[in-house]
Amino acid sequence: MCILIVLNGQNGISNELGSFLPIRTTLKSHSINVKQVLFTRLSVTKSLITLTIAIFFVVNKDIVDIGLKIEILHLIYCYFCLSMLNIQENKNLKSYNSFSLEVFCTFFVEINSIEDFLSLLKTEVYQNNTKLIIGGGSNILFTQNFEGIVIKNNLKGIEVVHENNNEIIIKAAAGENWHEFVLYCIKKNYYGLENLSLIPGCVGASPMQNIGAYGVEIKDCFFELEATNVVNGEKKVFKKEDCEFGYRESVFKTKYKNQYFISSVSFKLNKNADLNTSYGAIKEQLDVMKVKNPTLKDVSNAVIAIRQSKLPNPSEIGNAGSFFKNPEISFEKYKELSNNFKEIVSYPLPSGNFKLAAGWLIEQCGLKGFEKNGAAVHSKQALVLINKNNSSGKAIFELSSYVLQKVFDKFGVTLEREVNII
Numbered sequence: 001m002c003i004l005i006v007l008n009g010q011n012g013i014s015n016e017l018g019s020f021l022p023i024r025t026t027l028k029s030h031s032i033n034v035k036q037v038l039f040t041r042l043s044v045t046k047s048l049i050t051l052t053i054a055i056f057f058v059v060n061k062d063i064v065d066i067g068l069k070i071e072i073l074h075l076i077y078c079y080f081c082l083s084m085l086n087i088q089e090n091k092n093l094k095s096y097n098s099f100s101l102e103v104f105c106t107f108f109v110e111i112n113s114i115e116d117f118l119s120l121l122k123t124e125v126y127q128n129n130t131k132l133i134i135g136g137g138s139n140i141l142f143t144q145n146f147e148g149i150v151i152k153n154n155l156k157g158i159e160v161v162h163e164n165n166n167e168i169i170i171k172a173a174a175g176e177n178w179h180e181f182v183l184y185c186i187k188k189n190y191y192g193l194e195n196l197s198l199i200p201g202c203v204g205a206s207p208m209q210n211i212g213a214y215g216v217e218i219k220d221c222f223f224e225l226e227a228t229n230v231v232n233g234e235k236k237v238f239k240k241e242d243c244e245f246g247y248r249e250s251v252f253k254t255k256y257k258n259q260y261f262i263s264s265v266s267f268k269l270n271k272n273a274d275l276n277t278s279y280g281a282i283k284e285q286l287d288v289m290k291v292k293n294p295t296l297k298d299v300s301n302a303v304i305a306i307r308q309s310k311l312p313n314p315s316e317i318g319n320a321g322s323f324f325k326n327p328e329i330s331f332e333k334y335k336e337l338s339n340n341f342k343e344i345v346s347y348p349l350p351s352g353n354f355k356l357a358a359g360w361l362i363e364q365c366g367l368k369g370f371e372k373n374g375a376a377v378h379s380k381q382a383l384v385l386i387n388k389n390n391s392s393g394k395a396i397f398e399l400s401s402y403v404l405q406k407v408f409d410k411f412g413v414t415l416e417r418e419v420n421i422i
């Protein structure tokens with residue numbers, strides 16, 4: 001037997017939860033399964049409309065089939081539920097992080113609209129707990145259970161904000177899957193994001209670290225984003241210059257860390273052919289594909305093929321892509337290292353500094369494939385740490401510290417973690 005209990009959390013939920021817990025314990029001891037639904041946003045209009053429709057169908061004499069009535073009522077109920085917040089307790093986050101780590105959070109809620117988020121803001125459970133907003137969980141390492149509320153962003157929708165003959169400004173809601181959004185733009189022949197094909201995660205997280213690959217970063221096409229302050233609910237538009245984008249950096253990782261919920265991101269894309277195939281690996285892959293005059297789709301396919309050959313698929317092996325950033329060093333340090341290590345993989349920066357390939361540094365320490373407590377350095381790509389054998393977040397973190405130390409001992413270079421450690 002299963003009972004559905006409805007709690008009204010409109011004005012905070014701690015009282016409701018407090019009085020509900022003993023009832024649940026008693027029912028459970030009688031083997032009665034309890035499902036708990038927490039309503040935190042009972043919009044009066046929506047409730048009234050839903051109730052009126054429900055009554056209409058129940059009393060409607062034209063519908064004699066009782067099965068049909070039940071089915072319709074069920075549909076109305078589902079529609080009604082869509083507008084409510086369902087705050088769950090003690091949620092397993094295994095399918096919400098790309099390392100596939102079995103960690104739990106105290107509270108968990110999925111939000112489907114900005115109104116959901118604003119309603120959540122008013123609840124006690126939100127106000128009294130540490131918060132973590134997640135998209136696809138592909139750039140997070142949970143080193144322990146999360147004592148607080150995890151907010152899974154599911155905001156959906158793509159819309160054209162402005163267009164002329166040459167360019168288009170297109171806005172995507174933060175919960176849109178990044179790769180699907182890229183494919184959507186490719187299908188419409190909008191140029192700019194194709195080199196960023198197959199990066200896991202959601203649109204909302206893309207400005208966080210200014211995602212980049214194969215010679216392109218989102219800052220190259222970024223127009224603006226909309227965000228909501230996580231404390232007072234105030235909306236703010238961030239233009240490109242406000243975001244202070246850098247290599248895997250933005251203000252959302254520094255001075256505004258954990259202060260904003262990004263709800264949508266707009267990109268300015270080109271309607272005229274404008275491909276970036278300068279990256280060596282793309283050129284080589286296009287040759288392999290025997291493509292002479294690449295289209296948008298060809299470049300995307302080339303990027304996908306390269307990524308699939310190099311990077312472990314998180315649905316098969318838990319990982320978060322590159323675990324470390326490529327370090328930047330001074331010209332003097334570069335001279336010293338290149339004297340000692342003739343093969344060093346590096347490239348000059350406009351500032352006069354040099355960027356080193358972190359993967360090469362790790363590989364030179366003999367760590368490719370190195371494994372400890374189920375955590376390992378990937379055997380094909382040393383920059384990627386993997387959950388090889390039912391590892392824990394703590395073990396993966398410890399492995400990352402070991403790698404950092406080894407690289408420092410050999411090269412005197414300090415690596416920085418790219419993945420967000422929780």
Ligand SMILES: Cc1cc2nc3c(=O)[nH]c(=O)nc-3n(C[C@H](O)[C@H](O)[C@H](O)COP(=O)(O)OP(=O)(O)OC[C@H]3O[C@@H](n4cnc5c(N)ncnc54)[C@H](O)[C@@H]3O)c2cc1C
Nearest residue numbers: 135136137138139200201202204205211212213262320321
């Ligand atoms: C196989 C693999 C390959 C990858 N390749 C690349 C690559 O080529 N280039 C690259 O840059 N990255 C890469 N990544 C990293 C990752 O995919 C990106 O950083 C991606 O943008 C993370 O998106 P997400 O939705 O999964 O973010 P999450 O992991 O859910 O969150 C990341 C951070 O952003 C915050 N956040 C998420 N959504 C919001 C929001 N709406 N508002 C406010 N804060 C938010 C979270 O709190 C967290 O701090 C790769 C990862 C994997 C697993």
